[in-house]
Every structure is written in structure tokens, then in C-alpha cells.
Amino acid sequence: MDEFGKEMAGILLEALGVGPERLDVESWIMACHYYPPCPEPERVVGSLEHTDPNVLTVLAQDDVGGLQLRLDGGNNDGAWVDVPPVPGALVVNIGDVLKLVSNDEYKSAVHKLRIKSDQDARVPVATSFNPPKRGDSDLLGPLPELVTAEKPALYRSFTMTEFLKFRPEFGHGGSSTGGFRVAHDVKHFVSRAVQVMDPLVYDMEEEIAPDM
Numbered sequence: 001m002d003e004f005g006k007e008m009a010g011i012l013l014e015a016l017g018v019g020p021e022r023l024d025v026e027s028w029i030m031a032c033h034y035y036p037p038c039p040e041p042e043r044v045v046g047s048l049e050h051t052d053p054n055v056l057t058v059l060a061q062d063d064v065g066g067l068q069l070r071l072d073g074g075n076n077d078g079a080w081v082d083v084p085p086v087p088g089a090l091v092v093n094i095g096d097v098l099k100l101v102s103n104d105e106y107k108s109a110v111h112k113l114r115i116k117s118d119q120d121a122r123v124p125v126a127t128s129f130n131p132p133k134r135g136d137s138d139l140l141g142p143l144p145e146l147v148t149a150e151k152p153a154l155y156r157s158f159t160m161t162e163f164l165k166f167r168p169e170f171g172h173g174g175s176s177t178g179g180f181r182v183a184h185d186v187k188h189f190v191s192r193a194v195q196v197m198d199p200l201v202y203d204m205e206e207e208i209a210p211d212m
């Protein structure tokens with residue numbers, strides 16, 4: 001399994017013209033999820049939308065389905081689409097570490113899980129491949145080979161300790177990459193600020209005019 005993770009990450013790096021050894025995969029965790037059936041499946045929140053906080057995840061879906069992916073870019077930007085199970089196929093999700101290290105050449109897939117069936121439980125097996133934890137002085141970040149004048153580093157360097165702290169602080173929903181973003185892209189910061197302000201403005205409106 002160790003070799004499988006190293007090889008997958010290595011192939012993805014080589015596709016960018018980078019040496020396969022530039023991002024090591026050292027450990028893996030296998031999680032078997034269980035989503036029980038529900039008589040009213042459309043009323044159940046299966047899992048929050050998130051990206052995976054790792055290098056990559058290999059997912060063996062069962063035949064019940066329910067995995068959804070948020071489209072990024074194009075005419076249907078932001079739309080959710082089903083990822084139907086294909087017998088014998090594995091789904092490979094790019095994780096946040098690969099997104100950061102590849103300087104956004106790879107995007108971590110935003111996904112969530114909806115309950116589909118009122119009869120059958122969904123029991124997928126997700127294997128998460130992770131980089132070495134290393135010490136607090138060992139930095140990860142956009143690989144210098146992928147940073148150019150036209151495409152400067154989009155993220156600052158970080159330690160795995162910092163990276164792993166980010167998710168518990170901000171919750172499972174969302175992504176681990178926002179905290180490391182560098183301010184080249186003003187639009188990104190304005191839209192983040194609006195996202196953060198939105199619930200505050202909503203609360204204030206409720207307080208000021210609760211019946212409106």
C-alpha cells in the first residue's frame with residue numbers, strides 16, 4: 001500500500017515535469033464509512049462539503065452511490081454533480097497537500113456525500129495517503145520548479161504541524177488551503193472577506209429586525 005501511494009503521487013508529479021521524489025507519501029489510513037439508509041433520504045445531510053486534507057484519497061465506492069463533486073470553472077461553475085459508482089473502478093481525489101505543493105496545478109476536489117437510498121446502507125472504503133509529518137522546521141510549499149514570474153507562489157510555506165492544526169480549528173467542512181494563501185489575488189481576498197462577513201451581517205439583521 002505504501003508503494004501504491006508513492007507511485008500514484010509520483011506519476012502525478014511527473015505529469016507536471018517534476019521529479020516523483022519531490023513529494024513523499026509516507027503513511028496511509030483506511031477508513032470504512034457507514035451511511036445508514038433512511039426512509040426520507042432527501043432530508044438527511046450525509047457529510048459536509050470538504051476537500052481532503054492529504055496528498056490524495058483512493059475511494060472504493062459501493063454500488064449505492066451518493067458521492068457528489070462541485071464543479072470548478074466552466075459554465076456550470078459551482079454546480080454539484082453525482083459521481084456514480086462504476087463497478088470495479090476506484091475514485092482518486094486530489095487532496096489539499098498536492099494542491100498547495102503543485103501551486104494549484106492540481107485542484108483538490110470539493111465533495112460531499114448525500115444519502116441516496118431508503119433501503120441500502122452505503123459502505124465505501126477511503127484510503128488517505130499522507131506526507132511525512134517531519135519536524136517543525138521542515139517546510140512544505142509550492143515547489144520552486146512550479147513557481148514562475150507569470151505564476152508566483154500562491155501559498156506560503158508551512159509545516160505539517162501547522163497544516164494538521166488548520167482543520168480542527170476551522171472544522172471538517174471546507175478546505176485546509178485558505179490559511180496559507182498569499183495575497184497576489186485581491187479578488188480571492190475580497191470574496192473570502194464577504195464569506196466571513198455574511199453570517200455576521202445576517203445575525204445583525206436578525207437582531208435589528210427579527211420579524212423581517
Ligand SMILES: O=C(O)CCC(=O)C(=O)O
Pocket residue numbers: 031033052057059061067111113124126
Ligand atoms: O463516503 C464517501 O464516499 C466519501 C468519504 C470522504 O469524503 C472521505 O473519506 O474523505
Ligand SMILES: [Fe+2]
Pocket residue numbers: 050051052057111
Ligand atoms: Fe473526502
